[in-house]
Amino acid sequence: MISHIDHVVLTVSDIEVTLNFYRRALLMEEIAFGNGRKALRFGAQKINLQTLGQEPRNRAQVGSGDLCLITQWNLKDVVAHLVSENVEIVEGPVRKSGAVGEIESVYFLDPDENLIEVSVYK
Structure with a gap:
């Protein structure tokens, strides 16, 4: 019935701070959509951003997200890029189980x- 994820939504405290971080740390593209909302696009997916209470149907809290993103980069290059952008790695590289097999991850x-x-x- 379901073929893939189109987008996910993160509830954030400051959309501009979040946009800047993801553009810098993960090289995602900022896009605008319906009524001036903001999102981060990568490949054929996107992360929509909202502030707390912006979407009354959504009960998510700021900081409640947990995302796994797949890269085509070598993980050593990912780590080097994150370090160059002053992003602190809290775990990894470690082996984990992905949706379709074994993955190696940094958090x-x-x-x-x-x-x-x-x-x-x-």
């Missing part, structure tokens, strides 16, 4: 302490 926190995992399939 870090975004400005709202959402846990971000960047992974390579082995």
Whole structure:
């Protein structure tokens, strides 16, 4: 029935701070959509951003996100890039289980302490 994820939503304290972090740390593209909302696009997916209470149907809290993102980069290059952008790695590289097989991952926190995992399939 379901083929893939189109987008996810992160609830953040400051959209501009979040946009800056993800553009810098993960080289994502900032885009605007409906009524001036902001999102981060990468490949064929996006992360929509909202502030607390902006979307009354959503009960997510600031910092409640936990995302695993797949990269085509070598994980050593990912680590080097994150370090060059002063992003503190909180765990990894470590081996984990991804949706379709074994992955190697590094973990870090975004400005709202959402846990971000960047992974390579082995």
